Every structure is written in C-alpha cells, then in structure tokens.
Amino acid sequence: MNIEANGIRLAVEDSGGAGEPVLLIMGLGGQLIHWPADFVQGLVDAGYRVLRFDNRDAGLSTHFSAHGAPRIPWIATQAWLGRRPRVPYTLSDMARDALGVLDALGIARAHVVGLSMGAMIAQRVTLLAPERVRSLTSIMGSSGARGLMRPRQSVLRVAAGKPSTADDAVLARYYVRFLKAVASPAFPPDDAALSDVFRRTALRQKPSTGATYRQLAAILADGERAALLARIQRPTLVVHGADDPWVPPACGRDTARRIPGARFALIPDMAHDLAPVAHPEIVRRTLGELLPFLQSTPDAAA
Structure with a gap:
C-alpha cells in the first residue's frame, strides 16, 4: 500500500494481526523487499505485527x-571538520517519515528495528x-561519531567501482x-x-546512484547524533556482526x-x-x- 506521510508518498507493507507492532527500517539504498522473508516470518510467527516501508x-x-x-x-570533508553541510534531507527527516508510517496506520507505539542506515534512523526516531x-x-549501525566508520580497504575498492551505466547486466555484476x-x-x-535479488529489485525499482548518494549525504551530515544518544531511555539492543567489513564492530x-x-x-x-x-x-x-529482547520489553512504554 501507499501512504502519505511527512509530505511524501511512502510504500508500506503491513503483516496485520493484533500483535505488538515492529517497525523495520531498511538501510542504504535498500527496499522493503530486502528484509529476508524468514526474518520477517520469524517475527510474525512470534506473534508480532511487522511493518516494512521503503525509505524516501x-x-x-x-x-x-x-x-x-x-x-x-x-560533504564528507565538511562533516569531518565538524561543520553542517547542506544536504537534500537529513536522517531526522527520514525518522519523521518512519513516525508518519505509524501515524498513518494509527499505531501509538512500536518496537523500532533498524538495519545499517536504518539503525541510525531508528536512533533518530x-x-x-x-x-x-x-x-x-x-543492527549493524553506528553512532555517527567521527573516525569510527572505517570500512576495509578491499570493500572500499569494490564500492568505488560502481558503474555509471544503466545497463542491467553491468549493474547486476557490480x-x-x-x-x-x-x-x-x-x-x-x-x-x-x-543475481535473483537484483533481478527482483530492478523489476520493482532500479537502484539509483543519485538516490543512494542523497541517503549517504544524510548519514554523513548527521554528526551530532553521537552526543545525543545518552538521552535515550528506551530499552535498547545493539546487534552487530563480528566479521562486518563495512561498518566495523567498533561502531556497534x-x-x-x-x-x-x-x-x-x-x-x-x-x-x-x-x-x-x-x-x-x-x-x-x-x-x-x-x-528474547522484544519479549522482555512488552510494557516498556507503559
């Protein structure tokens, strides 16, 4: 379904049901279809109402x-110097989108689960x-503190090789x-x-380098978030992969x-x-x- 929230259109999938809602926020360049089906089903089987949406x-x-x-x-240089670079939108704007999803569905409170960039948006929510x-x-996120996110050079070299062509076969290989x-x-x-997930992604909406860069700009410009995290008083779980080469475990x-x-x-x-x-x-x-974490916090907002 499509909803109007925060002045824009957002694509939303709602598993339905009467369980406690879990709002899933996807990462950089990702779509709601990129949440693994067995991950979503695991939450549904545990009795939760699962909400997914495409970020702006x-x-x-x-x-x-x-x-x-x-x-x-x-933008990265300005952020490193502690300045506030002008960007098309911020992670706080994206957090308001997420809250708009809850508003549109009439949900007062939800467990908020974010992945990578989505974890940073979830912190802002x-x-x-x-x-x-x-x-x-x-999950697999960062506080945004300067100097933390240092991907392995081997991964940076692969990331830097993103082609400018719109050719599906070339993009799929990348x-x-x-x-x-x-x-x-x-x-x-x-x-x-x-290859199959790229095919399904391209059929739904082809990846866009400009769109990914606009989301990345929002991440880079969010340098003040690290100092604000001490204000969070909600039950919090931070999950990270021990072998993460893109957002190192030190970030978690x-x-x-x-x-x-x-x-x-x-x-x-x-x-x-x-x-x-x-x-x-x-x-x-x-x-x-x-x-187990979700099950231990059902009345956390009471």
Whole structure:
C-alpha cells in the first residue's frame, strides 16, 4: 500500500494481526523487499505485527531526483571538520517519515528495528519521539561519531567501482561483487541468489546512484547524533556482526556504550549481510538475540 506521510508518498507493507507492532527500517539504498522473508516470518510467527516501508529515495516511495547527486567527498570533508553541510534531507527527516508510517496506520507505539542506515534512523526516531518507541534495536549501525566508520580497504575498492551505466547486466555484476565483499566468510551467499535479488529489485525499482548518494549525504551530515544518544531511555539492543567489513564492530560497541543500559550482542560469523540475501544461520542467530529482547520489553512504554 501507499501512504502519505511527512509530505511524501511512502510504500508500506503491513503483516496485520493484533500483535505488538515492529517497525523495520531498511538501510542504504535498500527496499522493503530486502528484509529476508524468514526474518520477517520469524517475527510474525512470534506473534508480532511487522511493518516494512521503503525509505524516501528508495523503492516505490518518493524520490528526490530534482536534487541531483550530492558531492559526497565535499560533504564528507565538511562533516569531518565538524561543520553542517547542506544536504537534500537529513536522517531526522527520514525518522519523521518512519513516525508518519505509524501515524498513518494509527499505531501509538512500536518496537523500532533498524538495519545499517536504518539503525541510525531508528536512533533518530527514538530521540525525536521516545513515547512512540517500545524498544530500540540497532543492527549493524553506528553512532555517527567521527573516525569510527572505517570500512576495509578491499570493500572500499569494490564500492568505488560502481558503474555509471544503466545497463542491467553491468549493474547486476557490480552489486553481486559488492554484496559478496560484505558477506560472511563462513556463510558466503550463493551467486544465483544474489543475481535473483537484483533481478527482483530492478523489476520493482532500479537502484539509483543519485538516490543512494542523497541517503549517504544524510548519514554523513548527521554528526551530532553521537552526543545525543545518552538521552535515550528506551530499552535498547545493539546487534552487530563480528566479521562486518563495512561498518566495523567498533561502531556497534560505541553505540551500545553511548546509550544508557543498552545490551550489545556480537553475532559470530555475521558480516554486513542480514539483507538482502541472508544465510538462514545468520537469520537464526539474529532472531535468537532479537526475539528474547522484544519479549522482555512488552510494557516498556507503559
């Protein structure tokens, strides 16, 4: 379904049911279809109402193409110097989109679960409207503190090779290379599965470099969030892969350290690969941390 929220259109999927709602917030360039089906089903089977949506500039939600592609090196430099670079929109804007999803569905409070960039948005949701958050789960995310996010050089080299062409075959080869570069060495993804997820993604909405850069600009410009995390008073779980080469485990540890009472769960053999193609064992281990946490906080907002 499509809803209107925060002045834009957002594509939403709602599992329905009478269970406590869990709002899932996807990461950089991702679409709601990139949440693994067995991860979503695991939450549904546990009795939760699962809400997924496309962030702005992703999938079938509103795209901000008129803003063009931001100059990422300039924005990164300004952010590193502690300045406030002008960007098309901020993570706080994206957090208001997430709250708009809850508003449109008439949901007062939800467990908020974010993945990678979505984890950073989830942190912003909790800072903006703590009364709407039953619990916060930050998966493969970061506090945004300067100097933390240092991906491995091998992964940066692959990421830097993104082609400018719109040719599906060329783009598919790039995304397969990148997703393999950030995946678990112990549970490597199958090439056929990676190619299939790209095919399904392109059929729904082709990836856009400009859109990804606009989301990345919002991440880079959010340098003040780290100092604000101490204000969070909601039950918090921070989940990170022990083998994450894109957002290193130190980012997860730092996030958990900054949020009072947060619990940190380091998942063995997990990399930056819970989405879009996750090995069943990675999903099982993540749910093994997430479900007990959610079940321990049903009345947290009372």
